[in-house]
Amino acid sequence: MTLPCKECGGQCCGPVPFPHDKVIDLMEKGVISTRYEMIPIPTGNVIVVDGEMTDTCVFYKKGKGCSIYEHRPILCKLYGESQNLPCAYLTMKKGKKK
Numbered sequence: 179m180t181l182p183c184k185e186c187g188g189q190c191c192g193p194v195p196f197p198h199d200k201v202i203d204l205m206e207k208g209v210i211s212t213r214y215e216m217i218p219i220p221t222g223n224v225i226v227v228d229g230e231m232t233d234t235c236v237f238y239k240k241g242k243g244c245s246i247y248e249h250r251p252i253l254c255k256l257y258g259e260s261q262n263l264p265c266a267y268l269t270m271k272k273g274k275k276k
Contacts, residue, residue: 190258190266191238193231195223196251209249210237 196216201224204210214236216224228236237246244250258265 187240188234188238188243191235191244191254192233193225193227194235194251194253195219195221196226198222198224200249200251201226204246204249209246 198216198218201210201216205212205214210226214226214228216226217231218224225231226236235244237244237250239245244254253263257263
C-alpha cells in the first residue's frame, strides 16, 4: 500500500523512538546533523530533538516529508502498513465517506 503522506501534512510524524546506536551511526555518516540532541527513554531508545521536544518529528520537513526516509526507524516503516498501526488520516478519511 502507498500512503498519501503528503496529503495529511505529517500528522503521524511525532517524536519517534530510535535505537541509540543507529542515531550515532547516522550522525557519523552525515545523514543526521550532530547538532541534534538525544533524549533517552525507558525502552533504551532515544528521541531525537532540535533544542526542545515538539509534537512533530525533527526529521519531518513541511511540504517535503521525511528528510531521512531511507533511514527512518522501523516504527515509521510499519505505520499504516501494519494492522496494529493504522494510518489515522486514512481511517478518518474513510469514516467521512460513509
